[in-house]
Amino acid sequence: MEAHSVPSIVRSVGHNGSQAILDSMALTQEEQRDIQNATIGQRVNPQWHLFRRGRVTASNFGDVLLSNDVTAIVDRLLSNQPYTGGIPALDWGIENEHQAVQAFTTATQKEVQESGLWLSPSGVLGASPDGLVGSSEILEVKCPYNAREMTIDDAVKQKKISYISKEGDTYSLRRDHKYWHQVQGQLHLTGRQTCYFVVWTKKDHVIIPISRDDTWKPNLKSCHSPEPEEEPHTMEAHSVPKIIEYVNRQWSQAILARMVLSQEEQRAIQEATIGQCANPLWHLFRRGRVTASIFGDVLMSKVVTDDLPDRVLGNQPPTERNQAMKWGIDNECTAIQAFTTATQKEVQKSGLWLSASGVLGASPDGLVGSSEILEVKCPYNAREMTIDDALKKDEEKKDDDKKLIPYISKKGDTYSLGTEHKYWHQVQGQIHLTGRQTCYFVVWTKKDHVIIPISRDDTWKPNLKVLEDFFKTCVLPRLREM
CATH class of the missing domain: 3.90.320.10 (Lambda Exonuclease; Chain A)
Incomplete structure (x- = not known):
C-alpha cells in the first residue's frame, strides 16, 4: 500500500x-x-x-x-x-x-x-x-x-x-x-x-x-x-x-489526484492495517505519507532540512532500535493494561487512519469507545521512577534534551502535556484524522503511570493544511532530484 x-x-x-x-x-x-x-x-x-x-x-x-x-x-x-x-x-x-x-x-x-x-x-x-x-x-x-x-x-x-x-x-x-x-x-x-x-x-x-x-x-x-x-x-x-x-x-496534479481516498477506502485501509508494525500492510500504506509521528517535527521546524522529506519518502536507511525505542515497544501492552485497569475502559486495536487527501496518516496506540483514542509513552530514562520523582528531577534541568520526561508538567494535582512539544502535535493530529474528541495520553513507568485526557483543539485544525502544503512544496519537488 x-x-x-x-x-x-x-x-x-x-x-x-x-x-x-x-x-x-x-x-x-x-x-x-x-x-x-x-x-x-x-x-x-x-x-x-x-x-x-x-x-x-x-x-x-x-x-x-x-x-x-x-x-x-x-x-x-x-x-x-x-x-x-x-x-x-x-x-x-x-x-x-x-x-x-x-x-x-x-x-x-x-x-x-x-x-x-x-x-x-x-x-x-x-x-x-x-x-x-x-x-x-x-x-x-x-x-x-x-x-x-x-x-x-x-x-x-x-x-x-x-x-x-x-x-x-x-x-x-x-x-x-x-x-x-x-x-x-x-x-x-x-x-x-x-x-x-x-x-x-x-x-x-x-x-x-x-x-x-x-x-x-x-x-x-x-x-x-x-x-x-x-x-x-x-x-x-x-x-x-x-x-x-x-x-x-x-x-504534481496526477500525484495528488491519485492519492485522494473515499471514506470507504479510508475505512478499508484502517481495518487492513490493524496490528501496525507487525502488519506488512501498515508499513506499505505508511510509506510515502506524512504521519503524525513527524507532525511536530514539520510544524516546529524553522528550516526544512532534507531529512524530513527523506523520512516521508523512505529514503533514509532503517534505524536500529535503541534501548529507549525497544523499551517503549516492549512495554506498550503493559501500559495499555494499566490504563484499562484504572479506567475500566476497553481498548481496541487501531490501524492507520488516512486523511481524505491521502497525504496524511495517523496510528494511535488504541481506540476507546467511539469517540476516544489512546497514546502511550514509556520513558526509558524514568523507567525505575515514579512520575512525580522524574518531574522533580527535571525541574533542576533547563535543557529539555536532558530531562527525563520533558513533555509533561504538573500543576497542583493535575498533569498536562506541553503544547509546545512535538507530542502535542502528534496527539492533535491523531484526534483530527480519526475524527474523535479525546485522547488519553498515558505515561507509564515500572513504578507509576498517569493518564492525561486531552481534548480536541479545533484551533489546531489549520495545521493539517500546513502539513499538506509541506508535502506539496517540500516533498514533491524533492522527487525531481531522484
Whole structure:
C-alpha cells in the first residue's frame, strides 16, 4: 500500500520517469504474496480496487499493445472510480461468472480457488485471474452478452463471439485479440503454466486450455519500460513513452489526484492495517505519507532540512532500535493494561487512519469507545521512577534534551502535556484524522503511570493544511532530484 499502492506514483515521475517507477514500486516476493492474499474477493474487496489503481492490469494489456493512442488508457489508469454498474454486457459477465466457474468445475472435476491481485516484481503490472486451479493453472471466464441465448457453435458461426474460432472440433482463442494478451499476462504474472479459458452462455459452454507462451514474455517489458532491450513479440513498443510523457506533463496534479481516498477506502485501509508494525500492510500504506509521528517535527521546524522529506519518502536507511525505542515497544501492552485497569475502559486495536487527501496518516496506540483514542509513552530514562520523582528531577534541568520526561508538567494535582512539544502535535493530529474528541495520553513507568485526557483543539485544525502544503512544496519537488 504506500510506495506500492496509492503513494507509489509519488516517486514515479522524477527526471528519470521509468527508473523512478521501477525504484519506488518494486516489490519483494513476500510483499507480492501479501497483496495477493489481501485482495482475494477482487471487486467486492476494497483493497483490490486500491492496489489496482494506477497500475497497468492484464485487462488493459491488449489495449496497450494493440493501440496507437494510449491517452484513454492513461486516463483509466489515473481514474479513482471503480465500476458501479450500468453497462449490460459488463453486468451480465459479473452476474454469471459464478455459474461459468461452476460449469467448469462440473465438467472437469477440478477445484477452483479464489484469486486476488498478482503484481509483477516491478510493481507496475497486475493481473486478477477469475480463479486458481491447483498449483500451476488459472481460470479466465467470458460470458458474451450478445450470445447469451445461443450455443457457442451458432455464436461463432454468426460472429457473435469474435475472439474464438473453431477448426474441426477444436476451439481456440485468437492470438490477435486483446484477450490473448490478457491471458498470457495472467499466466506470466502468476507464474503458472495453463489457463482454462471458459466461454459460457445460457445454452452452452466451452473450455479452451491455453498454454503459457514464453515468446510473449517481452511484452511485459513493453508495458512498463520506455526503451525495451528487444522488440516485443509481434507488437510495437510505443505505449510507455506516451504514458510517461503524459504523466510528466501533469505530474504534481496526477500525484495528488491519485492519492485522494473515499471514506470507504479510508475505512478499508484502517481495518487492513490493524496490528501496525507487525502488519506488512501498515508499513506499505505508511510509506510515502506524512504521519503524525513527524507532525511536530514539520510544524516546529524553522528550516526544512532534507531529512524530513527523506523520512516521508523512505529514503533514509532503517534505524536500529535503541534501548529507549525497544523499551517503549516492549512495554506498550503493559501500559495499555494499566490504563484499562484504572479506567475500566476497553481498548481496541487501531490501524492507520488516512486523511481524505491521502497525504496524511495517523496510528494511535488504541481506540476507546467511539469517540476516544489512546497514546502511550514509556520513558526509558524514568523507567525505575515514579512520575512525580522524574518531574522533580527535571525541574533542576533547563535543557529539555536532558530531562527525563520533558513533555509533561504538573500543576497542583493535575498533569498536562506541553503544547509546545512535538507530542502535542502528534496527539492533535491523531484526534483530527480519526475524527474523535479525546485522547488519553498515558505515561507509564515500572513504578507509576498517569493518564492525561486531552481534548480536541479545533484551533489546531489549520495545521493539517500546513502539513499538506509541506508535502506539496517540500516533498514533491524533492522527487525531481531522484
